[in-house]
Amino acid sequence: xxxxxxxxxxxxxxxxxxxxxxxxxxxxxxxxxxxxxxxxxxxxxxxxxxxxxxxxxxxxxxxxxxxxxxxxxxxxxxxxxxxxxxxxxxxxxxxxxxxxxxxxxxxxxxxxxxxxxxxxxxxxxxxxxxxxxxxxxxxxxxxxxxxxxxx
Amino acid sequence: xxxxxxxxxxxxxxxxxxxxxxxxxxxxxxxxxxxxxxxxxxxxxxxxxxxxxxxxxxxxxxxxxxxxxxxxxxxxxxxxxxxxxxxxxxxxxxxxxxxxxxxxxxxxxxxxxxxxxxxxxxxxxxxxxxxxxxxxxxxxxxxxxxxxxxx
DNA sequence: TATTGTTATACTCTATAACTATA
DNA sequence: TATAGTTATAGAGTATAACAATA
Numbered sequence: 001x002x003x004x005x006x007x008x009x010x011x012x013x014x015x016x017x018x019x020x021x022x023x024x025x026x027x028x029x030x031x032x033x034x035x036x037x038x039x040x041x042x043x044x045x046x047x048x049x050x051x052x053x054x055x056x057x058x059x060x061x062x063x064x065x066x067x068x069x070x071x072x073x074x075x076x077x078x079x080x081x082x083x084x085x086x087x088x089x090x091x092x093x094x095x096x097x098x099x100x101x102x103x104x105x106x107x108x109x110x111x112x113x114x115x116x117x118x119x120x121x122x123x124x125x126x127x128x129x130x131x132x133x134x135x136x137x138x139x140x141x142x143x144x145x146x147x148x149x150x151x
Numbered sequence: 152x153x154x155x156x157x158x159x160x161x162x163x164x165x166x167x168x169x170x171x172x173x174x175x176x177x178x179x180x181x182x183x184x185x186x187x188x189x190x191x192x193x194x195x196x197x198x199x200x201x202x203x204x205x206x207x208x209x210x211x212x213x214x215x216x217x218x219x220x221x222x223x224x225x226x227x228x229x230x231x232x233x234x235x236x237x238x239x240x241x242x243x244x245x246x247x248x249x250x251x252x253x254x255x256x257x258x259x260x261x262x263x264x265x266x267x268x269x270x271x272x273x274x275x276x277x278x279x280x281x282x283x284x285x286x287x288x289x290x291x292x293x294x295x296x297x298x299x300x301x302x
Numbered sequence: 303t304a305t306t307g308t309t310a311t312a313c314t315c316t317a318t319a320a321c322t323a324t325a
Numbered sequence: 326t327a328t329a330g331t332t333a334t335a336g337a338g339t340a341t342a343a344c345a346a347t348a
Binding site for chain 1: 306310
Binding site: 181202203204217222239240242 | 328329330331332333339340
């Protein structure tokens with residue numbers, strides 16, 4: 001049980017990740033915020049306040065894209081943007097109570113969708129998925145933040 | 152080991168799916184085809200020829216969106232589109248050898264990225280992810296195709 | 303000079319509505 | 326009438342390039 005993953009197992013995982021995107025979209029009704037916007041919001045909740053550049057690097061989008069995403073969140077009161085007292089160039093983005101509530105509502109809806117899907121599986125499958133969530137989260141955390149200029 | 156999943160476990164899985172999108176984007180260099188385009192292409196390979204409407208329903212996008220996606224794939228020779236002999240209104244989309252090759256090249260690149268990420272995990276995590284791939288694929292297959300009109 | 307962030311501009315993806323052709 | 330698909334149009338998301346302000 002300590003052998004290294006075989007190439008076929010790795011490509012299985014890679015193919016799976018591709019298909020999971022489809023699932024992720026289906027759990028996101030159109031008309032809501034984009035996946036990126038929510039991902040950024042979730043990141044602010046999980047990791048605390050962040051600079052715009054750091055947020056863009058973490059989400060893997062360009063700085064201007066994040067400027068626009070944050071602009072929208074700001075207009076709708078889900079985040080606040082304050083100047084960084086220690087650096088006149090920088091701004092700090094933080095999630096508001098409204099933002100936390102929006103995130104919670106969305107999580108609730110998504111959980112309901114996932115619960116329905118899980119219910120279609122047998123107990124063995126359910127438990128192997130649940131057993132793998134921690135590992136998958138660590139897999140995601142292994143994704144390095146993008147360097148702004150790709151250097 | 153046969154108890155039903157608890158609410159917290161379900162929301163863990165749901166939260167994970169949200170974060171997977173970030174990973175998915177990071178595995179997709181910009182400038183390539185969109186995730187949807189590749190998802191449709193993979194679906195054609197896996198399930199065989201399909202009507203445009205069926206493809207749109209399976210991917211969870213509108214019919215016009217799929218018309219455009221297929222149009223692009225057609226222009227670049229990755230799919231073929233032929234009239235359905237049994238129904239003059241319908242068309243059948245099929246993947247070409249060029250399309251299969253493009254899919255294989257992309258899978259190769261993504262597998263390399265996934266291999267790097269997996270290498271950052273310990274053996275226990277690696278194996279719990281690999282052990283869950285079958286179950287996760289069945290979870291995805293449990294997603295119903297979208298009705299064109301949402302009825 | 304380098305970094306942080308915004309503005310300008312263009313392209314892709316997506317949706318809804320209106321349309322054509324066939325069942 | 327209903328269904329399969331396309332065309333028209335608009336809005337969101339994204340990128341690169343050029344810019345302003347600060348370090």
